Amino acid sequence: MATNKQWNAPASDPHPQVPRKKRRIFMWVFLAIQVIFLIWVLTGASSGTGTPDDCGTLSRETCNDAETVGTAFGVGIIIALWATTDVILGITYAVYHVARRR
Secondary structure, eight states: OOOOOOOOOOOOOOOOOOOOOOOOOHHHHHHHHHHHHHHHHHHHHHTTSOOOOHHHHHHHHHHHHHHHHHHHHHHHHHHHHHHHHHHHHHHHHHHHHHHHOO
């Protein structure tokens, strides 16, 4: 006996779910931190320029040199903090990304 069964495709969903757009919160936080550090470096570098009025017994040239060295150390510390922060954020993102894939 032969039966004539036809295969019927499953009924399509009248309201298909639209995939949610990924929110890139981490990217925006990361970029905001980069902007903050950039402003901090620029502000720190520009703060070293001025007139050496409070140098006491130092000559004007020595005072300018000391001010320049202090500014360089300050900007160097800010850049070191910036790099450390970026490494920590990168590791945090990697751990978050790996944990989310499971």
